Amino acid sequence: MPAHTRSTPEFALRLDGVALGYGEFTVLRDISMEVRAGQVVAIMGGSGSGKTTLLRAATGQLIAQRGTVQAFGQDIAAVDAAGMQSLRKRMGVLFQQGALFTDLNVFENVAFPLREHTRLSEAELTERVLDKLDAVGLRAAAHLKVAEVSGGMARRVALARAVVLEPELILYDEPFAGLDPISMGITARLIRDLADRLGCASVLITHDVQESFAIADQVYLVGQGELKAAGTPQILSQSQDPYVQQFLKGEPDGPVAFQYPETPAFKKWLAQQQGRKA
Template identity: 45%
Template sequence: MIIPELGPPKENIIVKANNLVKEFEGRRVLDNVSFEVKKGEVLVIMGGSGCGKSTTLRILIGLEKADEGNVWLFNENITAYDDKQFDAIRKRFGVLFQSGALFNSMTVGENVSLPLHQHTELDENVIQIIMRMKLEMVGLTGFEHLKPAEISGGMKKRVGLARAIALDPELVFYDEPSAGLDPVMSAVIDELILDLKKKMNITSVVVTHHMDSAFKIADKMVMLYQGRVLAYGTPDEIRNSDDPVVQQFISGSADGPIPYRTSRDLYLQTLAGIAEERIDTR
């Protein structure tokens, strides 16, 4: 497992997290999480439910603050940034949320053009052209007049992606892009992520627990387990890892180091971080 050096990132590193720690009501959900992403790379953060991957994402996009550790985005240490300081950085990245997070009161077109209206001085005609181009990129030409309630879940995610790339960001964060989608639609989203990397050299950080999708798109992977980095490396390194928990994840076995049956007490202890030794040493 390659562990990123402590301290500020090198020049071509777009995202760097150093020893992130986050606690909620005394429960440690992130424990010394470190990784880095090079320009144009796709980093996949994976792990089971409740392992801390969504919290990591929220810290990276500035919706949560880490209790300890540092985060660099575009070579700026954003750890202590308040909302106002973060605003300039936020214009340089896009986020695709799990549900798409489209505004239901607006049409598809208004959703995609919202960042353009708010952050650029472009003429309305130019905004309309860009909006149509972005929708075309995600394969939804002619959908601009529909409301989010009139399109399917997969289409909502694609519109969310069109909105995330509206300002031509250098970096896009994806929160569970294939969750709740059928295999075909899931493959479409994977292709879009790879397309953005190929055509626009966009750096991506993808949070997912879909193994097929993760191995298909990743240049580098971080596997989180109980708030800690269990494995970090290229897809091949992860695939060949001798860690039984990693192997259970890859094979999708119901029973293994992560037990099929668990008691309420053991679960509560796991949440509090007491039982991890017990599970790890099995």
């Protein structure tokens, strides 16, 4: 739907004092962040820092151990299954590997959400799909099979599918991973253009500094189980915090440890292994 008819609350996504984890292991603690309509927000951090865990919390796949996660003003932990399904219909997700259906052509991949969730006529559906393909520069590739498009083109097809329902919140999981420099620049521009065109909130789960800083309004940097820094790209670029500087400059030495931290689950597993050897 057009941006001016939306009823999105002030925050499309809001986390307040959130702790997230799996079983006994807490991945992130005391995380607070806000995403408004029309904003592009980058959640950054190294591999294993908990970025994808935040995405799972935003989509209701993971319930917070502490604190609250709100989507469109609703506490995700308090909604029932039907309510969660309704919230997810207001979201779009660009998966890291695209997750395209290989037995469908480009057109049908993008059309899939419309066929599942709307009652559009074929003429209306075709118009909507071709419009979104045109927005990502692939209108003339509608007839191609997934195997016939390049990796960068496949990512753009997945992007068109993510926005075809014109969601109020779009979550991008590593949108620049595996792309060549030109495709990265095109994808970054598309994300910014779609946020401006649709008026939607956009969240990038990424570790790519250059492309993200070029389009983001706000950046959250997570690491070592906590929120390390937050602010505009300019503010983070000027930060003198050792962790922030190490991450932005890609320096091998600094606060970021090479070794994965030991957890209670690992210690329990190790004790079992050592017990077997005795």
